[in-house]
Amino acid sequence: MTLLHAPRHALLELLAVALDAVDGAHAVRRALMARPIAGPVWIAAIGKAAESMTLGALDVLGDACRGGMLVTKPGHADPGRLRGLGIEVHFGGHPLPDAGSLAAGERLLANLDDLPAETRLLFLLSGGASALIEAPIAGLELAELRAINAWLLASGLPIDAMNRVRQSVSRLKAGGLLRHLGGRPVRQLAISDVPGDTPGVIGSGPLVPRPDLGDQVGRLVLPDWLAGRVARGLAERGTLPEHGPEMELVATLSLAKAAVVKASESRGWHVRLHPDPIEGEAADQGRALARTLIDGAPGLHVWGGETTVRLPAHPGRGGRNQHLALAAAIELAGRDDVWLLSAGTDGGDGPTEDAGALVDGGTLERAEFGGIGFDARTGLERADSGRFLEASGDLIRTGPTGTNVMDLILGYKAPSTR
Numbered sequence: 001m002t003l004l005h006a007p008r009h010a011l012l013e014l015l016a017v018a019l020d021a022v023d024g025a026h027a028v029r030r031a032l033m034a035r036p037i038a039g040p041v042w043i044a045a046i047g048k049a050a051e052s053m054t055l056g057a058l059d060v061l062g063d064a065c066r067g068g069m070l071v072t073k074p075g076h077a078d079p080g081r082l083r084g085l086g087i088e089v090h091f092g093g094h095p096l097p098d099a100g101s102l103a104a105g106e107r108l109l110a111n112l113d114d115l116p117a118e119t120r121l122l123f124l125l126s127g128g129a130s131a132l133i134e135a136p137i138a139g140l141e142l143a144e145l146r147a148i149n150a151w152l153l154a155s156g157l158p159i160d161a162m163n164r165v166r167q168s169v170s171r172l173k174a175g176g177l178l179r180h181l182g183g184r185p186v187r188q189l190a191i192s193d194v195p196g197d198t199p200g201v202i203g204s205g206p207l208v209p210r211p212d213l214g215d216q217v218g219r220l221v222l223p224d225w226l227a228g229r230v231a232r233g234l235a236e237r238g239t240l241p242e243h244g245p246e247m248e249l250v251a252t253l254s255l256a257k258a259a260v261v262k263a264s265e266s267r268g269w270h271v272r273l274h275p276d277p278i279e280g281e282a283a284d285q286g287r288a289l290a291r292t293l294i295d296g297a298p299g300l301h302v303w304g305g306e307t308t309v310r311l312p313a314h315p316g317r318g319g320r321n322q323h324l325a326l327a328a329a330i331e332l333a334g335r336d337d338v339w340l341l342s343a344g345t346d347g348g349d350g351p352t353e354d355a356g357a358l359v360d361g362g363t364l365e366r367a368e369f370g371g372i373g374f375d376a377r378t379g380l381e382r383a384d385s386g387r388f389l390e391a392s393g394d395l396i397r398t399g400p401t402g403t404n405v406m407d408l409i410l411g412y413k414a415p416s417t418r
Contacts, residue, residue, distance in 0.1 A: 007412050008358060011341045012396070014260050014300075014410055019345060021259035022403045024052030025059070027250035028124060028189055032060040037187050039064025042119050043087065044108060046070075046133050047126030047203060048094070048346045049191050051077035052402030057122060058085055066119065069111055071104045071133045073348075076400045092132035095351060096149045102142060105135035105172055112180040121186045125247075127193025127346060127404035129203030130163060135171040137233045145169070148226060154311045157220070158279065159194055163204045164217050165226070169233035174200065175209030175240045186245040192252045193346075193404045195277040195305060199247040207244040213237075253277075253304045253405040256345060260302050260410065270299035278305030278409060282320045283380055286327030286342075293338045293411045294331065303409040309350075309383060316384025319350025321407055325357035325394070326385040330376050335361035337414040343396050346404035352386055354395045356407070367392035 020026075041064050045054045050072040058065055067086040070077060079089040088111075092101035115121075136145050148169065152162040167174035186207070194201040200208040210216070214234050222230065257273060264271045278285050285307050293301065307320045318326075321342040328340045343349070343356030364376050370391030372379075379388035389395050 007339045007414065008360070011339060011358060011410050011412060014263060015341060015343055015396075015408065017263045018256040018260050018408055019398070019401050019403060022191065022251035022256045022345065022405050024049035024126065024191060024251065024402045025056035027191065028053045028056030029059055031189050031248060031250045032057060037061070037120060037122060040066040040119050041122050042066055042115055043068030043070075043122045043124065045124035046072075046129040046206075047191070048073055048076055048128040048348075048400070048404045049126035049402055050124060051082065053124040053126060053189070053191070054082065054087060057124060069108060071108070071129075073128060073132060092134075094128050094131045095153055096146045097131045097134045097142070098146075099142060101132055101134045102136070104133045108133060109135060109180055112177070112182070115182070115184070117182060117184065119184060121181065121184050123186065123188040123207060125188065125203045125206070126191040127203065129206070130166050130173070133172065135176075137169050137171060137236045140169055140229065140233075144229070148229065151223070151226065156281070156308045156310045158308065159306060160198070160201050161220055163201050164213060165220065165222070165230060167204050167210065167213060168217050168230040168237075170204070171237070172206050173204035174213055175205060175207060175244055176237065177206040178209065178241050178244055188245045188247045189250050190247050191404055192249050193406050195279060195406070197249055197252050202247070208247065209240045209242060209244055211242065251403055251405055253408070256405050256408055257302050257304055260408075264300050270297070272299060272301050274301065274303045278303050278307060278407070280307060282307035282309050282324040283327040286324035287331050289409065289411060290328040290331035290338070290340060293340065293413050294335070296413060298413045298415040301411040303411070304406055306406045311383050312381070316379075316382045317352060317386035318383055319344070319348070319352055319354070319356070319386070321349040321356030322352075322354065322385040322389055322395070323380065323383065324409070325359045326376055326379055326388055329359035329363035332359065332361045333364045337416070339412045341396070341410040342407060343398070344407050345401060347398040347401040353397060354386060355398045356396050357389045357394045358396055359389070359392075359394050363389070363392045363394055366394075
């Protein structure tokens, strides 16, 4: 089967290739086999890929593992399976923290404080950790913490800026966990879900101190009610150690993109890899990427990154990938030679169970036949791209993938047959 004859199927196959290249279990297994860790070892795995990363570690550690704790999103782990392997399982909220997030945070602190001094620690970190586990500063209750996170998610701020605010009001983030290591040896493996793979941004850096946190947050324009909480949080956090353990990146967006390029070129396809991260407003990027495909030479384009969406007061169903894809579909309308796929590599896109969408020149027409009842531009205005793309049959659903390296965007233009 060739890309020319079945572009939609081929783009989905390439997405699967990318996900396999950055699978959490494979990545952790490779890292621990290349550089073994002696026991006894206690595992702390936090993030959407926590289960797969933990299973990869257990494959290598065997009896050297003396238990551990895993925190992830509901539906992303099998509690019975992991408890049978000596791993506590906790579920937190995402994209907003919930009572489970706070309970998991306190449990992690207690576990670290109670571990035997000779125990080595293996931290496995992946995207989503910022919301999934939390221990807020004194006096900050769950309702207010959720309000802060809701404001951030709707603010249009880039992920690094959002994480700086979260770090300012947390006892865990930006190196907060360093106070609870007790001098034990630590190994830290991470899957990066942030542009530039900056260690202090991944999962809000629980083992990565940020001495410049106050200066960085001070440059942000925040509402008065939030600026006050940030100032109080910075004062409570006080002074932390200057350095934490090395963060080893075991899977990144670059690895996923490289796997797509290799798989495509091995079949003789013309491929253009775009190294710069896609960021900014999702709709703007969707339109721009569509125009790049329309105006460019035939072949496959590979992008990646993480866009943002400014939400209306009462948003509909969707996520940034669906929003980007719908904006692209408007530009592609009526064409029979261009396709665009945009998907979250964790298998989720916003507060939905869809990973993203794969659109083409027939998307708008199919949605109309599906009886959607509103046009594509209205769908963008309402942030209701998910409902529109469901009607067109263009949503992608992978389920939890066991990884999280931001979003992958693939575009294909077929050669002219004229």
